[in-house]
Amino acid sequence: MEIIRYAPLKPARWANGGGTTRQVAAGTAPGSTEPWDWRISIAEVASAGPFSPLPGIDRILTVIDGELIALTVDGVEHALEKHRPYRFSGDADTSATLPTGNLMDLNLMTRRGVFKGYMAIVELSKKRPHPVFEGQYAVLLQGSATVSDAASDAAGPAAEAVELGRYDTVAGAERAPEISGRGFLAVLSIDPVEADH
Numbered sequence: 783m784e785i786i787r788y789a790p791l792k793p794a795r796w797a798n799g800g801g802t803t804r805q806v807a808a809g810t811a812p813g814s815t816e817p818w819d820w821r822i823s824i825a826e827v828a829s830a831g832p833f834s835p836l837p838g839i840d841r842i843l844t845v846i847d848g849e850l851i852a853l854t855v856d857g858v859e860h861a862l863e864k865h866r867p868y869r870f871s872g873d874a875d876t877s878a879t880l881p882t883g884n885l886m887d888l889n890l891m892t893r894r895g896v897f898k899g900y901m902a903i904v905e906l907s908k909k910r911p912h913p914v915f916e917g918q919y920a921v922l923l924q925g926s927a928t929v930s931d932a933a934s935d936a937a938g939p940a941a942e943a944v945e946l947g948r949y950d951t952v953a954g955a956e957r958a959p960e961i962s963g964r965g966f967l968a969v970l971s972i973d974p975v976e977a978d979h
Contacts, residue, residue, distance in 0.1 A: 783931045783959045786919075788824070788949035800829040803889075806951050807919060811896050811974065819893040820972045822919055824949060826886050827851070830879040836872030839891050842901045843868050844968060846923050846949075848885025853878050865923070865966060867901040888921060890970050900971040911960035918954035918971050922946045925965010932957035 786806055793802035803825045808818040824846070844867045845851050853860045856874045861881075870876065872891065892899035904912060906927055914920045914929075928943035929952050943962075946952070952959055961967060 783929065783944075783955065784953035785929065785944065785946070786951040786953065788947065788951070791824075793826070797834065798831055800831045801825055801827040806921070807953070809972075811893075814896070816893065820897045820899065821889075821891045822921075822951070822970060823889045823891075824886060824921075825889060826884070827878070827880065828884050831877060833876040833878065835875075836891065838894050839872030840894050840899060841870055841872050842890045842899055843870070844888045844901060844903065846886050846888045846921075846968070848880075849882035850880075851878050851885060851887065852881055865903045867903065867968075888923075888968055890972075892972065895975055898973045898975055900973070902969045902971075904967050904969055906961065906963045906965050906967055908962050908964060911962040912967060912969075913958035913960050914952050914954040914969070915958045916954050916956050917973060918969060920952045920954070920961055921968040921970070922948060922950050922961075922963075923966045923968055924948060925963055927961050927963030927965060927967070929959050929961045931959055 791804035803823045806822040808821040810819045845864045851862050855870045855876050862868050890899045927946045930943045
């Protein structure tokens with residue numbers, strides 16, 4: 783069971799100085815020469831300004847701390863409230879303003895034609911653990927939660943629950959780990975795009 787703890791992740795300052803980003807996880811397709819073909823990151827946004835262009839990349843952004851970001855994509859403004867994922871193209875001319883002040887956002891970026899990304903915000907339950915399947919990553923956005931390995935064989939020992947901190951991420955696996963508690967979870971799915979034959 784893989785847990786990516788938020789606290790030790792190193793912040794990288796943006797080129798425009800408007801914030802910092804911590805990379806949670808990234809990967810490439812087999813044989814790829816790119817630095818990454820998918821990437822999950824958490825950003826602290828401290829000032830308004832333009833987004834760096836990312837040609838060929840599809841993006842999903844969700845405000846995870848703070849109230850609101852106003853995103854202008856190719857001249858159209860979108861007011862994005864907390865916990866509402868928004869998909870847009872990295873090719874688009876994009877800028878942001880912060881009507882309610884500094885915020886944090888969760889980002890999923892996928893290389894178009896190689897991977898397709900999805901993001902859903904789910905409410906946790908103590909009674910129904912949420913499984914994290916292979917190809918998924920689950921980020922604890924708020925609340926308190928524990929994760930345990932997939933249920934052991936009936937005869938085996940009970941799976942031990944591990945405490946999660948805010949913004950800790952659980953990587954999915956074939957034997958899906960299960961998260962339970964109270965609060966909100968972002969579930970990110972990264973699916974390879976099948977090449978046409």
